[in-house]
Amino acid sequence: MSHPSLNRRGFLTLGAATAASLPMGAAAAPDAAAALTILHITDIHLRPEYDAPARCRKILRAIRQKHRDINLVLNTGDSIYAADYKNITRERVEEQWKLWDEVVVSEFKGLPMLHTVGNHDPWWAAPEGDPMRGIPYVCKRLGIAEPWGHTKQGGWEIITLENSGGSLGKPQQDWLFQKLDSLPKNAPLLIAGHLPLFSLAGDYDGGNMSGAKAVIDKLAAREAPTVALSGHIHIQSSEALWNIRFHCNGALSGSWWEPGDRKDGSYKRTPMxxxxxxxxxDGRSECRYMPLPA
Ligand SMILES: [Fe+2]
Ligand SMILES: [Fe+2]
Structure with missing residues (x-):
């Protein structure tokens, strides 16, 4: 399933491998101009409380002003505070998505975006058959045709996963494995989903995806460099295993926009x-977590 919403504006003309692949000690700096720059945001959890809309708008505006080279925004879900609890009303769901449009969609206007669904995004208390129920409505609000998909940019294959329910399920895993088999053997891969395939953050706090070992084995068998991005845990951790680099990044909302234990918005020592x-x-990658000022 492709991402037809991705336009060509952010595509780069890329040349041969840059001087950055020289051995350590060689006088060369990474060629930033040749890199695809992706802004990874996750767990925005937009809500009306705690002045979150105004704070979020200010943060997103500052990000765009500071990083003028962003080619693509990747949002790995929990976009709204929560629609998944039993007591959530239709009005509450509508209110949160309205804020999403007013703040996030508005501030990122003109930038291509990819999204994955978070576990707090779908409204499961909706009546059966209601058009606002479940994952299709989240996709509609995020402007994505399907909950998982594939595209490519900057010489990288990009796969988004829908693992907000805790695992992939057979149809998606079958699709993923077929897709991986069909990719050019040496093409580097970015794979993103709400739950981490693997992370020490999730190991520590709970929340890594179930059944991920088979996926990791499949990615490892490709041997091409793979970057696996996620959120969900609200704790930042990065790990490397064989050809795979895992980055579970912290939440833009930190402690869901609340002060948290340290009163600075952080969650368990990971700042917003x-x-x-x-x-x-050429397959090299670099991921930098950028803490926000308290
Ligand atoms: Fe979250
Ligand atoms: Fe989550």
Whole structure:
């Protein structure tokens, strides 16, 4: 399933491998101009309380002003505070998505975006058959045709997953494995989903995806560089295993816009923030977590 919403504006003309692939000690700096720059935001949890809309608007505006080289925004879900609890009303769901449109859609206007669904995004208390029920409505609000998909940019294959229910399920896993088999053997891959395939953050706090070992084995068998992005835990951790780099990034909302234990908005020592991911066409990558000022 492709991402037809991605336009060509952010595509880069990429040349041969840059001087950055020289051995350590060689006098060369990474060629930033040749990299695809992705803004990774996750767990925005937009809500009317705690002045979140105004604070979020200010943060997003500052990000755009500070990083003028962003080619693509990747949002890995929990976009709204919560629609998944039993007591959530239609009005509450509508209110949160209205804020999403007013703040996030408005501030990122003109930038291509990819989205994955978070576990708090779908309204499960809706009556059976209601058009606002479940994941299709979340996709509609996020402007994505399907909950998972594939595209490519900057020499990288990009796959988004829908694992907000805790695992992939057979139809999606079958699709994923077929897709991986069909990719050019040496093409670097970015794979993103709400729950981490693997993370120490999730190991510590709970929340890594179930059944991920089979997916990790499949990614490892490709041997091409893979970057796996996620959120959900609200704790930042990065790990490397074979050819795979895992980055579970912290939440833009930190402690859901609340002061949290440390009264600075952080969640368990991870500050509110976002990540900048650089992807070079030769498979190198760099992911920097950018904490927000308290
Ligand atoms: Fe979250
Ligand atoms: Fe989550």
């Amino acid at each position: 923030g976002y990540a900048l991911l650089k992807l070079w066409p």
